[in-house]
Amino acid sequence: MRIPKLLLAVIIIALAYFVLKIPSGHHLIPASVIRIYMFFITVGVLLVMTFSEESAQALSAPIVSLLGDPAKKVLRTIVFIIVPLFFGYLTYNNVKPSFEAPVELRTVHPAPPSSVKMFGKSFNLLTLESPVRKDTANFAANVKAGGELYFKNCFYCHGDKLDGRGHYAHGFNPLPANFQDVGTITQLQESYVFWRAATGGPGLPKEATPWLSAMPIWQNFVTEDELWKIILFLYDYTGHVPRVMKEEGKKEAMAPAVKPGDVGFMAVAYAEEKGAAAGPKQIYEKRCAWCHGWEGAGDGPAAEFLNPRPRDFTSGVYKYKTSPFDQPVPSDEDVLRTIKEGLPGTSMPGWTDLLSESDMKGLVTYLKTFSGIEKEKVATQVDTGKQVSSSDESIKKGKDLFIDRCSECHGEAGRGDAIKALKTDWGDRVWPRNLTKSWTLRRGSDPKEIFTRISTGISGTPMPSFADPENKKKLSEEERWHVVNYVKSVQKEAKEGEAVVKGIKIEGEVPTDPADPKWDAAEATTFPLVPNIIAKERFFIPTIDDITLKAFYNDKEMAFLIEWDDRTKSIPGDSKAAELAEGEMNEDAVAVQLPVTVPEGLEKPYFGHGDGSHPVNIWRWGSGTTAQPEKISLLDAKGIGQVAPREGESNLTGKGVYDKGRWRVVIKRSLQTGDKEKDLQFEPGRFVPISFATWDGSNGEKGSKHELTTWYWVFLKPPTGSNVFVTPVIVMLLVFGGELLLAKQVRKK
Ligand code: HEC
Ligand code: HEC
Ligand code: HEC
Numbered sequence: 193m194r195i196p197k198l199l200l201a202v203i204i205i206a207l208a209y210f211v212l213k214i215p216s217g218h219h220l221i222p223a224s225v226i227r228i229y230m231f232f233i234t235v236g237v238l239l240v241m242t243f244s245e246e247s248a249q250a251l252s253a254p255i256v257s258l259l260g261d262p263a264k265k266v267l268r269t270i271v272f273i274i275v276p277l278f279f280g281y282l283t284y285n286n287v288k289p290s291f292e293a294p295v296e297l298r299t300v301h302p303a304p305p306s307s308v309k310m311f312g313k314s315f316n317l318l319t320l321e322s323p324v325r326k327d328t329a330n331f332a333a334n335v336k337a338g339g340e341l342y343f344k345n346c347f348y349c350h351g352d353k354l355d356g357r358g359h360y361a362h363g364f365n366p367l368p369a370n371f372q373d374v375g376t377i378t379q380l381q382e383s384y385v386f387w388r389a390a391t392g393g394p395g396l397p398k399e400a401t402p403w404l405s406a407m408p409i410w411q412n413f414v415t416e417d418e419l420w421k422i423i424l425f426l427y428d429y430t431g432h433v434p435r436v437m438k439e440e441g442k443k444e445a446m447a448p449a450v451k452p453g454d455v456g457f458m459a460v461a462y463a464e465e466k467g468a469a470a471g472p473k474q475i476y477e478k479r480c481a482w483c484h485g486w487e488g489a490g491d492g493p494a495a496e497f498l499n500p501r502p503r504d505f506t507s508g509v510y511k512y513k514t515s516p517f518d519q520p521v522p523s524d525e526d527v528l529r530t531i532k533e534g535l536p537g538t539s540m541p542g543w544t545d546l547l548s549e550s551d552m553k554g555l556v557t558y559l560k561t562f563s564g565i566e567k568e569k570v571a572t573q574v575d576t577g578k579q580v581s582s583s584d585e586s587i588k589k590g591k592d593l594f595i596d597r598c599s600e601c602h603g604e605a606g607r608g609d610a611i612k613a614l615k616t617d618w619g620d621r622v623w624p625r626n627l628t629k630s631w632t633l634r635r636g637s638d639p640k641e642i643f644t645r646i647s648t649g650i651s652g653t654p655m656p657s658f659a660d661p662e663n664k665k666k667l668s669e670e671e672r673w674h675v676v677n678y679v680k681s682v683q684k685e686a687k688e689g690e691a692v693v694k695g696i697k698i699e700g701e702v703p704t705d706p707a708d709p710k711w712d713a714a715e716a717t718t719f720p721l722v723p724n725i726i727a728k729e730r731f732f733i734p735t736i737d738d739i740t741l742k743a744f745y746n747d748k749e750m751a752f753l754i755e756w757d758d759r760t761k762s763i764p765g766d767s768k769a770a771e772l773a774e775g776e777m778n779e780d781a782v783a784v785q786l787p788v789t790v791p792e793g794l795e796k797p798y799f800g801h802g803d804g805s806h807p808v809n810i811w812r813w814g815s816g817t818t819a820q821p822e823k824i825s826l827l828d829a830k831g832i833g834q835v836a837p838r839e840g841e842s843n844l845t846g847k848g849v850y851d852k853g854r855w856r857v858v859i860k861r862s863l864q865t866g867d868k869e870k871d872l873q874f875e876p877g878r879f880v881p882i883s884f885a886t887w888d889g890s891n892g893e894k895g896s897k898h899e900l901t902t903w904y905w906v907f908l909k910p911p912t913g914s915n916v917f918v919t920p921v922i923v924m925l926l927v928f929g930g931e932l933l934l935a936k937q938v939r940k941k
Contacts, residue, residue: 197251201237208233222295260938272931280924288916289909293691294879296794298366298401301379305397310390311416320383324420331424338425341418343482343494348725348732349406352482352494352541354430359539362688363722364406364902371430378432385423385434394798403796403806406902408726429478472558475551479543488562490618498539499733501620508563509617509652512635515570517648517657523570527556537625537632574647574659576640580673582680589671590678597665598675601654602627606682607853609759613772617652621774623735624655626757626853627679631686632737642676687718693882695743695750695908702744702751706849706856711753714742721756721886721899727800727832731897735759735888739782739901745908750874751860754782754884761850762889765818769890778889780815780850781898782857785829785883786872786906796881799903801829809872810835813846813857815889822848824859828870833896838870876910 195203212226221229242248258264258271307316324334343352349368351358356370369376377385387395393405410419427434470478477486483502485491490504503510512530513522531552534542543552560566580586595604603609606627616622630637635645646667649657658667667675694715703710719741723734735758742753762780763769770777787797788807797806810827824846829835843865848857865871872880885900887893 196254197241197247198254201241201251204237205230205234223292224295225297256938259935260941268935272928275931276924276927279927280920283920283923284916287919288912289877291692291694291907291909293905296401296404298404299399300375301384302397302400304384304387308387308391308395310387311411315383315387317383317387320386322382322386322420322423324417324424325382334421335425335428337418338421338423339429339482340493341414341422342425342429343492344497345410345413346422347482347494348497348539352539353479353546354426355545357541360722360725363720363900366401366404368407371426371432374432377426377430378435380435382420382423382427382434385426386419389419389423394803398795401794401796403798403803404903406726406799412728472551472554475547476555476558479546480555483539488559494539497732499620500538500616500622501618502540504618505559505562507618507652508560508565511650511652513648513651514573514644515648516572516574517660519570519572520651521565521568521570523573524553524556527559528552531555535634536636537629537634574644576643576647577669577673579639579643580670580677582677586674586677587681590674590676590681593667593671593675594678597658597667603759603853605852605854606679607757607759609853610772613774614654616654622653623759626759628682628684628757629686629737630683637680637683639673639676639680642679643672646672646675690717690719691904692879693717693741693743693752693904693906695745695876695906697876697909697911698744698746700746702746702749702860703753704751704845704847704858704860706753706847706858710744711742714744714753717741717904719884719901719904721884721901723899724896727896729896731893733891734893734899735891736886736899739884739886741884743906743908745863745874745876747863749860749862750908751858752784754784754857754859755854756782756886757854758850758886758888759853760888760890762815763818764889773890773892775892776894778887778892778894779817780855780889781812781887782855783810783812783885784859785810785885787881788828788870788872789868790872790878790880796903798831799883800900801832801835803831806830809870811844811846811859811861813848813859815848815850815855822846843871874908876908879905879907882906 209226209230212221212229241251258268304317306318307314309315324338327334342350346358348358348360349364350356350371351361351368354371356368356373358368361368371377388407390409390411392409393407394402394409396402396405414422426432476484481492483490483492483494483498484505485495485502488505490502490506492502495501509520510522510527510530512535513526515521515523515526530540531547532542532544534540547555557566594602594606598606600612601608601610601614601624603624608624608626610624614622614624625632627633633641635641645655647657647659649655649660656663656665658665658672659669660666694717696714698710698713717740718738720738721734721736723731725732736756738756740755742755744751758780760772760780761769762773762777764777764779785801786809787802788809791806795806797803797808801810802808807828807830810829811824812827813824814822816822824842824844826838826842826844827835828838843862844859845861846857846859848855850856861874863874865873874880881903882905883901883903885898887898893899
């Protein structure tokens with residue numbers, strides 16, 4: 193059977209559309225880019241199909257027959273009505289105001305300058321070569337040194353597996369480069385990688401949107417020699433070879449063969465080269481030791497940058513196990529599951545993509561040898577008994593039990609706002625889980641998992657077992673199920689990929705009280721927060737992980753409702769608050785950053801405090817101390833650290849309320865301030881870059897030590913004007929007229 197040409201064309205175009213719609217990796221292709229691709233695909237298909245007179249006729253035959261054949265009158269009438277309606281609908285969708293963020297395209301590998309100033313001297317990138325790579329005698333030692341530096345400086349963005357998925361990567365756009373991918377360092381000469389790392393995001397030329405890249409300026413933090421060693425490690429760990437410009441034969445010389453005498457992780461490559469399997473010790477040293485330490489004591493080079501810290505395997509204590517509370521040893525399956533799936537909400541990744549099942553099983557036994565428990569066997573598993581299905585009644589019972597048994601640690605609303613400071617057996621500060629954030633539960637949020645955790649507790653931490661008869665607050669099996677049902681009822685699901693704070697126009701005054709019920713009608717948007725790990729002074733152990741925004745405006749003013757979970761209300765001067773603080777206490781705070789002028793095209797200020805030619809406004813709200821009430825300030829900034837408060841009239845007001853582990857702050861400003869030189873002027877219908885920062889004062893956060901977001905957008909959605917309806921009607925009339933004309937022509941022929 194032959195498929196009619198017209199149908200074939202339609203099928204090809206539809207297929208192309210579906211392929212483009214499939215999400216690739218983290219990101220969807222923006223609709224406007226899809227429209228551009230679809231235009232070219234359609235034109236391409238038509239060009240090919242109308243190449244010869246014959247094929248053009250075959251393609252148009254069904255259309256001609258529809259337009260001209262008297263027998264097809266009914267069908268013709270239907271088509272003549274449907275087609276204009278379809279175009280009217282498309283037009284309506286196009287002209288109605290929407291919150292879809294503008295597209296930003298960037299050149300990933302821009303041409304480098306031929307000579308650059310780095311580390312205080314001039315370098316010629318065309319002739320620059322790695323001095324460290326030439327030192328073949330110390331190759332293994334240099335790779336190891338480079339690895340240690342990588343795990344102190346780069347892994348929280350570029351990933352412990354060098355795959356661009358470090359535990360803070362999700363907070364940035366563009367995402368950190370994936371060095372495992374063949375599209376990054378394999379394409380590049382080492383001198384290029386050196387230039388990119390030394391000068392970071394701000395060192396990029398304009399076509400690569402330097403104002404968006406979170407890549408730090410590494411010449412500020414490491415030495416020249418150290419940077420070359422890190423680069424050596426990048427290639428060695430991924431097994432890639434840098435690109436060389438000159439002779440082809442030089443490629444081999446770039447990666448000296450591993451010697452039989454090499455120890456630890458270097459022996460993995462040796463074993464692989466010889467076709468033999470590497471042992472668990474070698475795999476451990478290549479993949480795990482950077483965090484868990486060369487001797488398993490949880491003290492690898494990355495450890496001090498992590499909270500929670502990597503497990504100390506010499507203690508033999510494992511947190512996530514299914515063996516009952518009175519059996520300290522985890523089953524092999526428990527440990528295997530951690531290695532396979534990782535622990536969500538921590539930096540511990542899952543390893544199924546890089547390690548085989550037998551490698552991982554070998555690691556389970558190997559880890560247990562650090563504490564000599566490899567021979568101990570676990571007999572029973574926690575019995576989940578008879579699951580009580582969720583109902584209003586069960587949730588209510590669960591809530592009462594939760595308030596009684598759990599709230600002193602997990603807070604009344606489950607946000608982990610404990611009333612006392614808690615420590616692990618290893619002496620580290622530990623916060624009870626914020627149970628409302630389902631995605632941070634280490635074993636996932638399946639009811640059976642939560643039941644198991646409540647039953648066995650979490651070893652090494654204050655989280656007790658509620659099946660243990662010695663626990664004065666013990667819960668029966670049924671009671672534990674009620675608590676689980678309550679926990680499930682307060683949980684939220686993760687939201688990802690949002691980019692626009694949605695400003696909605698309202699009649700009357702904008703609400704200035706965080707508790708105003710009007711806010712319920714606004715649309716919430718949530719962005720991830722990551723600590724400032726980019727500019728001095730860097731900060732690694734945040735306690736706040738996301739921020740939620742709502743916005744309203746009227747003819748004169750706009751108001752943002754800013755909400756975030758913070759386990760402590762930090763009040764300098766208050767002795768009760770001081771008991772919960774880690775070291776020095778400061779006030780809690782939030783800041784909104786906006787460009788002073790919205791630049792034409794793509795250009796924006798650098799996302800960290802702007803730059804000389806692109807200043808930013810910062811609105812900072814501070815929660816105050818026992819001596820001073822809450823306060824909102826207006827700051828002008830034109831570069832990292834170049835921030836100055838502006839005194840006098842500011843048009844800004846701020847009001848905050850802390851309740852059960854959550855801050856809700858309303859910041860209001862007039863849309864226009866009249867000072868275009870100094871202040872951003874808000875206008876409905878325009879996308880404005882916006883970013884946020886938060887400080888948890890009880891966590892020692894102050895100054896540059898804070899959480900931040902990258903640039904997102906705020907959009908004040910204009911009220912739906914009459915053109916939104918008029919334009920589609922005009923389009924429909926035009927299309928209908930076109931149809932009539934065509935039909936007339938066909939009949940003439
Ligand atoms: C705060 C997060 C962050 C940290 C920490 C970080 N990077 Fe990056 N890096 C990025 C982002 C985001 C990009 C992608 C945007 C860009 O190219 O600037 C990137 C890109 C790169 C690139 C460019 C790759 C390419 O294909 O063009 C190199 C090379 C690089 N990083 C090296 C490093 C090294 C080496 C370290 C540690 C010394 C490091 N990065 C630490 C965020 C980070
Ligand atoms: C980037 C750092 C990092 C790397 C690399 C890493 N881990 Fe972890 N790992 C952690 C952290 C952090 C924890 C502790 C999480 C917690 O306390 O909740 C952890 C915990 C564990 C646990 C303890 C689970 C429990 O129940 O207590 C095991 C087992 C483990 N890791 C195995 C491994 C193995 C095997 C590798 C290598 C294949 C590895 N890890 C690589 C960071 C890392
Ligand atoms: C004495 C303080 C304390 C009490 C009481 C307590 N918890 Fe916890 N809980 C913790 C701490 C601390 C953690 C986090 C441990 C860690 O991350 O290492 C935790 C973690 C959890 C987790 C996280 C499990 C995961 O997979 O991530 C759940 C669920 C939980 N607790 C539920 C409860 C419930 C339900 C109750 C009451 C029946 C309760 N807890 C009572 C301190 C407590």
